Amino acid sequence: MTIRRLSLERKILVLVLLPLVGALIPAGIILQRTQRELTEIRALGQLAGLVWQLGELERRVDQEGTNWYFFKPTWNATEEERRSERVKQDQWRKETDQAIEDYHRLRAAVAGGSLSGPLQSALRTIEQHISELPKLRRVVDTQVDETASLGIMDGYRSFRRDINLVLPLLVDATTSDVIVRKLAVLPKLMLVRKTTMDAGGMIFFYHQQRAQKTGRTFVPSEALTLTHNLEMAEAYWADVIALSQGEVRTHLDQIHSSPEWKTVAELMTGHAQAMLNGTEPPIAGEEGWAPSWGFLFGGLATEIAQLRDDFTQTCNAAERAAHARRLWTSVTLAAAVLLVLWLTRRLCQSISRPISATAENLLAGARSASDESAAVRKSCAVVADGSAHQAAALEETSATLEEISSMTRSNSENAQRAQRSANETRAAAEQGVGQMHQLTDAMAALRTSSDDVTRIIKTIDEIAFQTNILALNAAIEAARAGEAGAGFAVVADEVRTLAQRSAHAARETTDKITAASARTNAGGEITLQVAQSLESILSRARDLENVVNAIAEASREQNSGIGQITDAIQKIDQVTQSNAAAAEETAAAAHELETRAEAFTESVQHLRTIVFGSSSLLDDVSGPVPRSALDADAPVPEVSESAGPAPAARATTPIRSLGTPAGGTPTLAGGRLSKTE
Structure with a gap:
């Protein structure tokens, strides 16, 4: 049957169906984009879970690297203190091993196609640190001089540094501006914690040397490292406050203006001047640094965890919105097709x-x-x-x-x-x-x-x-x-x-x-x-x-x-x-x-x-x-x-x-x- 022999009613129906089919193409494109966005959010959720596990691994590694100096033969400590610290060290190592096991489980669940090239390279670096962790532990157990101590400090620091470099790479896995801003805030705050904890470890080392009266003098570069880390932390703080939004920005600004952070900045500046000039530090011993270290180790970790929870909620909300958008698009499209057919009839x-x-x-x-x-x-x-x-x-x-x-x-x-x-x-x-x-x-x-x-x-x-x-x-x-x-x-x-x-x-x-x-x-x-x-x-x-x-x-x-x-x-x-x-x-x-x-x-x-x-x-x-x-x-x-x-x-x-x-x-x-x- 040719078009010429069709009735007027069927010709009009064909005339309406042709643009309707054309209209279905952009609707299908919208559904495809929504599905791609949903797949992206799901993949981002898996990657975020993997990165959060890396953050847990970082926290365990930080915890494990807090008492390694008790096992130096030159460290002035009693046998009771050494046994107590050994029990803590063994427990922390078990927790670190459990975090590593959880990481491997999550890593196996993530499809390789969802990982960008830089992210795969960063994960390989982390896995190399994991494989070298037993060797680092043996060095901690068998250290005999200061050369080993520097190697231990450098090993734990590089481990934490490489873990912190993974989070910014998640930006490549999303196209959402909101999620990108939240992903940009997290690593900046983690860098604040990392740079200040590195400087805090040096303050601990400084007071340990003074307590043992080893007579070791600190070179100007080490004093400038404290100042440089503080300046970097302040720069990261500025980025954190600038990138954050709403109540999160207000809360982070309050933390940056809190007395705890001001105390950290003052103590770092005072120790840098003491190291550089050979004068007395602002505190008598490492006990005076312990509250500030607790703020850096626990307080900032809590804030980072809250940002992670906020990021997770944002991803969940975006996933729900994508689900709803796909559902409403499908329902609206079906209703529109039925309505057009009925109206055409x-x-x-x-x-x-x-x-x-x-x-x-x-x-x-x-x-x-x-x-x-x-x-x-x-x-x-x-x-x-x-x-x-x-x-x-x-x-x-x-x-x-x-x-x-x-x-x-x-x-x-x-x-x-x-x-x-x-x-x-x-x-x-x-x-x-x-x-x-x-x-x-x-x-x-x-x-x-x-x-x-x-x-x-x-x-x-x-x-x-x-x-x-x-x-x-x-x-x-x-x-x-x-x-x-x-x-x-x-x-x-x-x-x-x-x-x-x-x-x-x-x-x-x-x-x-x-x-x-x-x-x-x-x-x-x-x-x-x-x-x-x-x-x-x-x-x-x-x-x-x-x-x-x-x-x-x-x-x-x-x-x-x-x-x-x-x-x-x-x-x-x-x-x-x-x-x-x-x-x-x-x-x-x-x-x-x-x-x-x-x-x-x-x-x-x-x-x-x-x-x-x-x-x-x-x-x-x-x-x-x-x-x-x-x-x-x-x-x-x-x-x-x-x-x-x-x-x-x-x-x-x-x-x-x-x-x-x-x-x-x-x-x-x-x-x-x-x-x-």
Whole structure:
């Protein structure tokens, strides 16, 4: 079976399994590194056990080399002291032999492949010292002079020195930085103990020589050896404190600052000066050096043992962490593989099932599009024919609207002229009303003047009446005077005559003024009536002006509306032309849709081949479907039998003529509807 014939679900599964297999490679590398680290830690544990046993052997050798000088013939000691020291020496030798036996047992358990070249060389040197240890013991038992004593001291020192050189070589057996730092601290502290114990042995030897009064003098090099060993010990102390971490550093720093160590440093410095200058030492005998020797021999050994225990705990913790890391890596890897397989299965189902349903929907859409493409062609023909007739009707409507627009413009002009006449009439009426108001005011002033004249005449009449009475009284008085009053009587008579004539004239004037006032009142009433008539004429003129203005405004709006209707008809005509063009383009698109149906059917068949993994013919498909359905990015909706056709894209080909039937039928020629003659 080829990949091409596999189903989509199996292809996705294969596609996921390939990178999964690639991901298993680094996971396997991680597991391999973890296993290598675990093997390294286990091998380091075995080597550490071997080195710790060498440390035990070193301690036993140190213990064995502490009382060898009791067996010198020249040593000033009693037989009881010699027997007691012999018992201790024999016991210590048994313990040393037991430590050697344990070392050989552990050495046999360590595989040779886990030992580096320098470490194997160092172990061979240790084994050579072990083989020479019986010879060194015989020298201790048979020593006769100082030459043998120096050889014994050098033998034990070289044994301890070579043992101390083994521990730093363990660094090559690990790649852990933490373990490397701890391995670097241990040998430094052991070197502190070794250098100070070597110097301490020389201090013991110095006091033994003084106690025996042998007269031996110490050369400057021996005094400088004490100083040099102290300086080396201080340098090792600095390295120990610098390399250690956390609480261990604090504890070791406290030991270095303790009074015991300061006493050791002071005694070494004092003995070096005593040896060099030949002066008295800071202590009287070796008993004064015993507490400091106990600190070096036992206290520092305890600290070294604690560092070894800490190193062992660190290795055990690293081994447990490696075990846990390997376990969790394996569990996580297995869980990840199972999870990826399960998710891949679900993903395949979630992809293949919708695609399968989509393929079925596409088939239904293909059938629907095939049936509806013919209907689209027929509809396009009907739309084109209707658009042609609609264009003809629109042309006739446009001509009628042109005539109506011409009459509307004429009416608008006449209305504007009537509006101007009405405005002039209103202005004249307003002027007449104003003049009538002036006439009314003049008539009112005339009536007021007549009333004033009437009052004046009445006053004159009253004056004439009073004058007549005065004249009568004067005549009476003149008559009483006789001839002396005759002339005065004549004057009084003339005055009475004039008063009577003035009264008569006043009465005539009053009658005439009364008649004129009556006529003036009648003229005022007529003037009021005329003013009211003119007000009514002005009101009607204004109403007429408003009506004419409304007619003119309506004519203008009508003219504007007719223009808008004309524009709308033109736009409708343009839309009709566009619809006709679109109908032809739709027809062309429907034709193209039909030509693409077969290609779409082949695409659907290829899709089914991808999904189901085998070729199958689509017997039910008859008709094209839109190309847009093949777009991988577009969502595929469900298509029913009643669904309408998809809108076709507008064709880019020029508009073709739909034909020119006889009888003046509208046609679409050159993309524009017109009416043939």
